[in-house]
Amino acid sequence: MNSLRKFIRQFEERVALRIMQLSFALIVLVLGAILFTVLSKGLPSVTWEIISQPPQGGYHFGGDGGILNAIVGSLALALGAALLAFLVSLPVALLMNIHLANRKKTLLGVRFVLDVLWGVPSIVYGAFAFTLMIYLGFRASLLAGIVTVTFLIIPIMLRAMDEALQGVPKALMEASTALGATKTQIAWTVYLRSAAPGLITAVMLAFGRGIGDAASVLFTAGYTDYIPTSLGQPVATLPLAIFFQLGSPVPEVRERAYAAAVVLTFLILIISLTSRRLSRVKS
Amino acid sequence: MNALQLKDWLFSRSTGFLLGLVMLVPLAIGLGLTIQSLPIIKNVGLGELVWGTNWSPMRGEFGFRAFIVGSLWVTVLSFLISAPISLFSALYITQYGSPRLLRMVHPVIDILAGLPSVVYGVWGILMVVPAVSFVGACLGIETSGYSVLAGALVLSVMTIPFVLHMLMEAFRNTPPELKEVALSLGASYWSAVKLVVRQALPAVFSAYTLGLSKAFGETIAVLMVAGNLVQIPTNPFMAGYPLPALIANNYGEMMSIPSYSSAMMFGALLLLIIVMGFNATARYIILKTSAK
Numbered sequence: 001m002n003s004l005r006k007f008i009r010q011f012e013e014r015v016a017l018r019i020m021q022l023s024f025a026l027i028v029l030v031l032g033a034i035l036f037t038v039l040s041k042g043l044p045s046v047t048w049e050i051i052s053q054p055p056q057g058g059y060h061f062g063g064d065g066g067i068l069n070a071i072v073g074s075l076a077l078a079l080g081a082a083l084l085a086f087l088v089s090l091p092v093a094l095l096m097n098i099h100l101a102n103r104k105k106t107l108l109g110v111r112f113v114l115d116v117l118w119g120v121p122s123i124v125y126g127a128f129a130f131t132l133m134i135y136l137g138f139r140a141s142l143l144a145g146i147v148t149v150t151f152l153i154i155p156i157m158l159r160a161m162d163e164a165l166q167g168v169p170k171a172l173m174e175a176s177t178a179l180g181a182t183k184t185q186i187a188w189t190v191y192l193r194s195a196a197p198g199l200i201t202a203v204m205l206a207f208g209r210g211i212g213d214a215a216s217v218l219f220t221a222g223y224t225d226y227i228p229t230s231l232g233q234p235v236a237t238l239p240l241a242i243f244f245q246l247g248s249p250v251p252e253v254r255e256r257a258y259a260a261a262v263v264l265t266f267l268i269l270i271i272s273l274t275s276r277r278l279s280r281v282k283s
Numbered sequence: 284m285n286a287l288q289l290k291d292w293l294f295s296r297s298t299g300f301l302l303g304l305v306m307l308v309p310l311a312i313g314l315g316l317t318i319q320s321l322p323i324i325k326n327v328g329l330g331e332l333v334w335g336t337n338w339s340p341m342r343g344e345f346g347f348r349a350f351i352v353g354s355l356w357v358t359v360l361s362f363l364i365s366a367p368i369s370l371f372s373a374l375y376i377t378q379y380g381s382p383r384l385l386r387m388v389h390p391v392i393d394i395l396a397g398l399p400s401v402v403y404g405v406w407g408i409l410m411v412v413p414a415v416s417f418v419g420a421c422l423g424i425e426t427s428g429y430s431v432l433a434g435a436l437v438l439s440v441m442t443i444p445f446v447l448h449m450l451m452e453a454f455r456n457t458p459p460e461l462k463e464v465a466l467s468l469g470a471s472y473w474s475a476v477k478l479v480v481r482q483a484l485p486a487v488f489s490a491y492t493l494g495l496s497k498a499f500g501e502t503i504a505v506l507m508v509a510g511n512l513v514q515i516p517t518n519p520f521m522a523g524y525p526l527p528a529l530i531a532n533n534y535g536e537m538m539s540i541p542s543y544s545s546a547m548m549f550g551a552l553l554l555l556i557i558v559m560g561f562n563a564t565a566r567y568i569i570l571k572t573s574a575k
Contacts, residue, residue: 023369127548205397
């Protein structure tokens with residue numbers, strides 16, 4: 001009886017271990033499958049023409065040109081939004097961790113709201129920004145897109161910066177205070193410097209999210225074959241370029257969607273690797 | 284008051300104001316969407332909107348049931364697929380894996396989590412949809428492959444890195460003494476691991492809840508593979524039309540038909556309420572358990 005129970009127990013452990021290994025292998029396999037499918041389908045279509053030219057005449061029926069409009073558009077949109085979000089997030093994150101450091105209840109509430117905001121789907125931000133845009137009489141434009149994405153990435157950037165600043169040793173604050181520094185001085189010198197790697201990672205994280213998001217700018221950024229020259233013009237983005245071109249009945253256009261997917265994936269990989277490198281060098 | 288103190292005062296006041304504005308964002312979104320959806324709520328009635336089956340914007344009929352059921356299909360299916368996989372992988376990585384594995388896994392999870400949803404959508408079209416169509420054909424079910432099952436598969440792949448990350452955190456945050464004591468009392472490694480899971484149960488629950496809400500709100504990838512037919516799917520191989528996909532698909536037309544845009548904003552409001560409910564619950568549990 002006892003040995004049977006022991007056998008069952010050992011059997012359960014062995015099965016569990018196999019299931020765990022299998023699940024883990026599955027995840028690695030799927031990552032490989034995603035990268036392989038997207039690259040093998042898209043890489044052959046990535047040509048210099050595609051990444052260096054905006055669409056020419058007849059582009060959407062298989063004519064000449066490329067997706068430069070979407071590449072530039074995505075970068076401009078995400079850079080603008082990351083900059084705006086940075087201007088809001090950095091001071092607020094510093095305030096939270098230095099001036100409000102002793103108000104635990106307030107901080108709990110603030111972090112709770114930020115975490116809930118973090119989870120709001122980007123399509124909801126898009127819909128909200130759209131109503132705001134109509135209400136204010138804006139047109140779909142680079143500026144409207146930037147504002148929408150800013151809303152979307154503020155909780156992400158702010159919360160990541162907050163996490164980075166929470167890692168700064170409390171002794172630094174005490175030592176600086178003892179030397180007579182004001183809280184604002186401590187924030188902009190001591191904390192800023194010692195949390196720099198984490199802060200950079202936060203910006204890169206939000207920037208990557210800004211480049212990759214499609215649902216929020218679907219309503220607000222418009223779409224155009226031209227490279228925008230001012231904030232008031234509509235702008236194409238890479239995710240939307242992929243999405244729209246995939247819906248085309250023309251095979252050549254669909255090929256370009258795959259090529260655009262490769263470009264987008266590489267952009268995201270570069271951002272992710274750079275932020276990893278930057279945070280490691282500093283720390 | 285000297286210049287430094289003045290600077291301090293200015294910074295804390297102006298930034299405090301900024302913080303207040305950020306805190307008002309959820310309220311503003313909720314209020315804005317509510318105001319926009321009031322006309323349709325008045326015209327059609329809340330019950331009919333949420334659970335009505337008739338959908339024809341041209342005739343002013345707006346029943347969201349097909350879209351809500353479509354969303355439930357992809358979300359619940361994706362949960363059933365991803366929940367065990369992420370749980371077992373997280374256990375394997377944190378309880379059985381070497382430190383080297385742990386170091387290697389982190390960048391992989393980060394990359395998976397950072398991939399834009401449109402890339403997942405492309406992968407879905409290239410690989411998942413044909414696979415679903417193939418399996419359907421083998422089972423004798425007629426399907427194009429664009430189905431709630433395809434949507435659920437893509438969604439589970441998207442939520443796994445997100446949930447896996449949180450589960451790993453949860454298991455690593457359990458006190459190491461727990462396992463040590465169990466082992467020293469003669470428990471097998473696996474039963475010690477089960478104790479770890481029991482200890483981390485609230486965190487596991489909230490990780491799952493956050494994963495569910497992410498899946499529920501995911502738009503582009505699902506839109507690309509779910510088929511988008513206004514119908515109530517009765518099996519996973521049928522096409523469905525999740526709520527976010529509906530909103531995303533109709534941004535162009537909704538301005539031309541009166542009350543259509545109001546209906547779309549109602550859809551967004553519905554999405555916001557459901558997702559925020561999920562999120563708030565999960566975050567609340569995390570707060571409560573981490574405060575102890």
